[in-house]
Amino acid sequence: MIKLLENLDRRWIFLAMALCVSVPILVIGLTGVTFPETPTPLAEAFFAEVDRAGEAKGRRANVLIALDYDPASAGELSPMSASLVNQCSQRGHRMYFISLWPVGPQMIDDSIEKVIKRYYPHLVYGEDYVNLGFKAGNEQVIKVMGIDLTTEFRTDVEGTTLSKIPMMEGITSLEDFDLIAEISAGYPGSKEWVLYAATQYDIPLVSGMTGVQAPQNYPYYPTQLKGLLGAIKGAAEYEFIVNEYIRRSRLEELLVASGLDPAVAGPLADEPAQIPAWTTSAAAASMTPEAKADLIDAATGATPGEFLEGQRRMGPQLFAHLLMVLLIILGNVIFFAQRRRGGSA
Amino acid sequence: MQILTRSIPLFITTVAGIVMILSAFFPYTSDWGKFAGQFFNILAAFAFVLGGGNLLKLHLKKISDQRPGWAYSGVVLVCFIVTLFVGLMKIGAYPNPTYPSVHFGGETQGSGSMFWWFYEYAFKPLTSTMFAMLAFYVASAAFRAFRAKNFEAILLLGTAFIVLLGRTFAGVLATGWIPPDSAFSGLRLENLSVYVMQVFNTAGTRAIMIGIALGIASTSMKILLGIDRSFLGSGD
Secondary structure, eight states: OHHHHHTOOHHHHHHHHHHHHHHHHHHHHHHOOOOOOOOOHHHHHHHHHHHHTTTTTTSOOEEEEEEEOOHHHHHHHHHHHHHHHHHHHHHTOEEEEEESSTTHHHHHHHHIIIIIIHHOTTOOBTTTEEEEEEOSSTHHHHHHHHHOHHHHOSBOTTSOBGGGSGGGTTOOSGGGOSEEEEEESSSSSHHHHIIIIIHHHTOOEEEEEOTTTHHHHGGGTTTTOSEEEEHHHHHHHHHHHHHHHHHHHHHHHHHHHTTOOHHHHHHHHTOGGGHHHHHTSGGGTTSOHHHHHHHHHHHHSOOOGGGSHHHHHHHHHHHHHHHHHHHHHHHHHHHHHHHHTTOOO | OHIIIIIHHHHHHHHHHHHHHHHHHOGGGHHHHHHHHHHHHHHHHHHHHHHHHHHHHHHHHHHHHTOTTHHHHHHHHHHHHHHHHHHHHTTTOOOOSSSTTSTTOSOTTOTTSHHHHHIIIIIHHHHHHHHHTHHHHHHHHHHHHOOOOSHHHHHHHHHHHHHHHHTSHHHHHHHTTSOTTSTTGGGSHHHHHHHIIIIIIHHHHHHHHHHHHHHHHHHHHHHHTTSOOGGGTSOO
């Protein structure tokens, strides 16, 4: 057995990894079943910071969303971007998209198409969100934006001058933003936003990043980074929180619209499983059948696939990690067997 | 010639460095930083031209010398030239909705344009594939290289197991029986992995970061004072 393992062709390892990744993808794709997520304080802090943006100033929050990554890292990071845009859209924040990576504009387009245009079609370009595109210069762009944003960005991605975009009124520098939300895959990324924006101008910053980057950014949490999402695990946790928040918000909206007292609607919205039974009670007698159906759908209906990508990818991750652990153990079994018989390690 | 190759670059470096330091610490000089930043951005744009030129030079040389793998250089050059041409000429780009009459005013990368097509059907799948292949190499490396040879390696292995399992549902399956509100909840794998990242990792990373920052400060000072001139490429 040991001999067999010693001479194991690495293509068997590649095959095992391919199966560990592809089988869960297929199973989750067919059944839609995902593993339950328990959010860590880091993901909760990320959500809370986005949620409370602008509250101190008593206005709609201006959120600068920097998507600094490319397709290579999109598997890890695009679920974070989708959930971030989902939360900001639901919360009614103004979104200003930029990127310091050359292919970042495609990531921005992707988020806008998949989330805003599909699920929030009432949001108006130029009033609720704007795409400022890519700017070359890495951290220097952040530094100049801190002093004068219009020096760096004179037009949006479509070439419209900023003075003609309603939501750019009053935006002159980074200090006019209530929050910077950044999703990054390397340089320039989280670290540069911490050093040249959050620390220098005392602007709240939350960041999502790849697993490789996360260990280097933990020292900034929670002072300079108010929230941190690391890798697909962070994305899945945040996604779970945002999905629950959106389900609750929509339920509360529907309950209040049906004439229920907000003081009663709030606690009821916290318990979506109770909604179908509640619709048959006397308290819901005045509701129309359509309103009841909408309410049940909001409470028990499936979350759109775009907002489950992070949780779905935790399946392949689980089996890939288990395989890694198994391979490390097997490798060490061989190592100790070789040492025991005095062979080379 | 020393004026051109040494004195002027040194002067520019020193002035730019001092301006950036002043603009960071004195509010009255913050506009100087913006001015220097604009210069930097112009230089960054030129760096793209320089990078393109360098790429052409390297690969043309490889093709002309018929070095091993020269055909790949041919692929690189064809892709580079075609993409550059399509981007510069804005082939297939839609007119700008605000200024439809302005020639070349449309967005190059807009959905449906040729540039977008290159991105969606060539760049995106290729880069995703390259990144995904890492999983196979990491698995192979884990089998062949991750050995408990000494005490430090055992510590590293233990930490790797905690993080690998704690970052997935396996952690919950393995230690989910520990009540979350008990005194031992910290021993649940998902909590242990957070503890490892936030305490041990943070302490180590912070120490490295402080060391790097001190190194950068001292190197920067040497460059600004003209003591370290290695960046001029003269071997001084």
